[in-house]
Amino acid sequence: MNEARKFIDDYLIKHNINKIEFLSGVRKRDLVFHRVILANVLRNVFNFELRICGELLNRDHSSVIHYEKEYEKLHKIYKEYFSAYTFASSFAKTYLKDKDKHVDLVHRLLVSNNVLRENINAKKIEMDKVKFENNKLKKQIEELTQTNKELRYNYV
DSSP states (O other): OHHHHHHHHHHHHHTTOOHHHHHSSOOOHHHHHHHHHHHHHHHHTSOOOHHHHHHHHTSOHHHHHHHHHHHHHHTTTOHHHHHHHHHHHHHHHTTSOHHHHTHHHHHHHHHHHHHHHHHHHHHHHHHHHHHHHHHHHHHHHHHHHHHHHHHHHHHO
16 A cells, blocks of 8 residues: 555656645546546556545545546546556556566557467468469469460461
């Protein structure tokens, strides 16, 4: 939990946000935006339960639930939410212990590897089709060349 507190402090400093104001009841748009982002990072990266996330943000668990729902709605519409969450989650992972830090990276590499394999297989199929068409065209050229030779000999 100390890692999460340190992360929150550093996040607030990075974004030039007053910690007292952030933890207060002030509902300015930019403060709410960062609360939404931090609540989701605490839940998804640090895997904290609702109560602990609420304690860290000086809110109750129902506010954290609300922040999760808000993020789910808004990140599909506004790029800022998705970008801010992506940055914050990457930043937060640097605060995790080494064994936890790399789990997401390994998962992303495995998924990426599977996508690349699928792309390679699709390209192989495409290449086979192109080779087949190429051979077909070569045969047509040979036939036309032979027909052209025959026509020349017939006119001479």
